[in-house]
Amino acid sequence: MKYRTLGKTGLKVSVIGMGTWQFGGEWGKNFTQAEATAMLTKAKDLGINLIDTAECYGDHLSESLIGTGIKGQRDKWVIATKFGHRFTGFMKRSDERDLPDVREQLDASLRALRTEYIDVYQYHSVRDNEFDNPSLWDFLQKAKKAGKIRHIGNSISSGLDLRFQTERSTEAGVEVLQVVYNRLERKPETECFDEAMRQELGVLARVPLSSGYLSGKYKPGATFTGNDYRATQDDAKVQEKLKEVERIAKVEVPAGVDMAQWALAWCLRHPAVTAVIPGCKDVSQVEKNAKAAELVEG
Numbered sequence: 001m002k003y004r005t006l007g008k009t010g011l012k013v014s015v016i017g018m019g020t021w022q023f024g025g026e027w028g029k030n031f032t033q034a035e036a037t038a039m040l041t042k043a044k045d046l047g048i049n050l051i052d053t054a055e056c057y058g059d060h061l062s063e064s065l066i067g068t069g070i071k072g073q074r075d076k077w078v079i080a081t082k083f084g085h086r087f088t089g090f091m092k093r094s095d096e097r098d099l100p101d102v103r104e105q106l107d108a109s110l111r112a113l114r115t116e117y118i119d120v121y122q123y124h125s126v127r128d129n130e131f132d133n134p135s136l137w138d139f140l141q142k143a144k145k146a147g148k149i150r151h152i153g154n155s156i157s158s159g160l161d162l163r164f165q166t167e168r169s170t171e172a173g174v175e176v177l178q179v180v181y182n183r184l185e186r187k188p189e190t191e192c193f194d195e196a197m198r199q200e201l202g203v204l205a206r207v208p209l210s211s212g213y214l215s216g217k218y219k220p221g222a223t224f225t226g227n228d229y230r231a232t233q234d235d236a237k238v239q240e241k242l243k244e245v246e247r248i249a250k251v252e253v254p255a256g257v258d259m260a261q262w263a264l265a266w267c268l269r270h271p272a273v274t275a276v277i278p279g280c281k282d283v284s285q286v287e288k289n290a291k292a293a294e295l296v297e298g
Contacts, residue, residue, distance in 0.1 A: 001047025007202030017050030024057030082124035122153035216259030265295035
């Protein structure tokens with residue numbers, strides 16, 4: 001495993017992290033505690049020390065599986081979670097961004113994670129006007145002083161222009177950005193990476209495998225059903241992505257190199273990106289993701 005410093009936080013994080021949306025039950029599988037614990041244990045054994053989760057991956061379900069899975073090993077992990085939503089059902093959320101809601105979510109996340117502090121507490125896809133809220137900035141600073149959180153982050157919605165919230169980061173006390181970035185989605189290169197480097201922000205690339213499409217596992221014509229969030233996406237757009245992935249595999253991925261590992265390393269070659277946080281469904285995928293570090297320089 002390789003490690004980088006997460007912007008000006010000073011935190012040393014593995015370049016391959018562990019995304020845990022799947023633990024909330026929206027990736028076509030419901031996880032037992034034993035399965036989640038086995039995946040977390042394997043990740044730690046392979047040198048992964050960064051976990052990203054959220055309040056609404058289930059009703060704090062993902063956080064709860066993590067909290068139990070790493071019990072007694074808190075000091076071995078950098079935990080990033082989020083606030084701003086409430087889980088109300090499969091692929092359904094309500095917006096909870098008022099101060100009383102955020103205070104409640106923070107305490108609920110601490111309980112679920114079985115921890116006294118969160119390393120990186122992130123806004124979760126909030127609108128520009130909701131982010132530009134000095135009262136919320138003040139609350140988060142007070143939570144830092146109280147020791148409940150160590151650093152403030154911002155997971156920006158891919159549907160927004162990334163510039164506004166990125167430019168206000170330092171003013172808002174934000175030290176870490178999380179953005180959708182992968183070979184199929186390169187918007188951050190033009191909208192926020194230069195500014196992130198100027199402000200010395202750590203950058204976490206989420207969805208680095210483009211929801212699994214860049215894994216190389218799925219071919220044009222593939223369909224998704226049941227409690228898999230990809231079943232909710234427009235099929236024509238899905239097929240367009242799969243055709244582009246097929247092209248990339250032929251002309252860009254070196255012979256003999258696993259496409260998923262190539263895709264993770266591709267994100268990490270940009271100087272703004274600190275780490276990627278791919279999801280995983282089982283221990284073998286954790287191992288496969290971790291192996292991508294071998295393709296990363298430095």
